[in-house]
Amino acid sequence: MNEKKTAGEKAAEFVEDGMTIGLGTGSTVYYTIRKIGERVQNGLKITGVPTSQATAVLARGCGIPLADLNDTDTIDLTIDGADEVDPALNGIKGGGGALLFEKLVANASKKNIWVVDHSKQVEKLGAYPLPVEVIPFGWKQIMKIFEEKGFRPVLRMKNGQPFQTDGGHYIVDIRAGHAGDMVALGKWLDGLTGVVEHGLFLGTCDLVVVGDGESVSMREKPRETGNRS
Numbered sequence: 218m219n220e221k222k223t224a225g226e227k228a229a230e231f232v233e234d235g236m237t238i239g240l241g242t243g244s245t246v247y248y249t250i251r252k253i254g255e256r257v258q259n260g261l262k263i264t265g266v267p268t269s270q271a272t273a274v275l276a277r278g279c280g281i282p283l284a285d286l287n288d289t290d291t292i293d294l295t296i297d298g299a300d301e302v303d304p305a306l307n308g309i310k311g312g313g314g315a316l317l318f319e320k321l322v323a324n325a326s327k328k329n330i331w332v333v334d335h336s337k338q339v340e341k342l343g344a345y346p347l348p349v350e351v352i353p354f355g356w357k358q359i360m361k362i363f364e365e366k367g368f369r370p371v372l373r374m375k376n377g378q379p380f381q382t383d384g385g386h387y388i389v390d391i392r393a394g395h396a397g398d399m400v401a402l403g404k405w406l407d408g409l410t411g412v413v414e415h416g417l418f419l420g421t422c423d424l425v426v427v428g429d430g431e432s433v434s435m436r437e438k439p440r441e442t443g444n445r446s
């Protein structure tokens with residue numbers, strides 16, 4: 218069973234006529250975008266706000282009308298993937314390098330749904346390498362800081378060159394498992410000069426749709442979960 222497909226397609230059912238929809242990035246939301254595209258061909262009227270160049274290409278190919286985030290007042294719903302999700306629906310994102318645009322779109326959205334296969338569910342965040350987007354100038358200085366903290370940083374590469382995000386930045390993947398308090402880690406990263414964004418999405422997700430074997434399950438954010446960051 219393709220759990221990414223079942224979860225991704227299920228989430229497309231939340232899209233309603235007239236909505237502005239944030240379109241996430243990755244191999245799971247791919248199926249959501251394809252399904253939304255089918256519904257658009259059958260008369261659904263929506264506007265999509267893509268979170269990456271790859272998603273813009275995919276969505277355009279599916280016939281989904283697109284708008285830039287700068288030309289969008291409110292996004293009704295964003296559907297996106299995730300690399301890890303904990304029981305409070307906090308997560309790590311950015312395995313595909315789209316975290317900065319994804320966070321901007323998510324923060325502008327009234328509701329956020331994540332689509333994942335069952336392997337992405339974890340009790341505690343941090344086993345998955347946490348992507349940190351940094352400016353290319355002086356990136357080695359930031360690596361040093363991460364090394365001193367025991368985060369074992371790795372500059373993400375592609376075809377023998379540093380991987381470049383759609384925003385023109387680099388990604389440093391760090392091992393954050395031992396950090397414990399992810400809120401504190403997020404705040405620390407927010408305050409580091411040269412760090413543009415990080416892949417901790419805390420309090421962002423309202424509903425997760427999980428592909429699990431033959432079935433799909435859904436979990437809502439617990440009420441006590443704090444503000445987005």
Ligand SMILES: O=C[C@H](O)[C@H](O)[C@H](O)COP(=O)(O)O
Nearest residue numbers: 243244298311312313314315
């Ligand atoms: O930068 C990429 C995004 O955060 C993706 O949504 C995330 O990596 C999950 O992707 P996938 O569904 O391909 O596992």
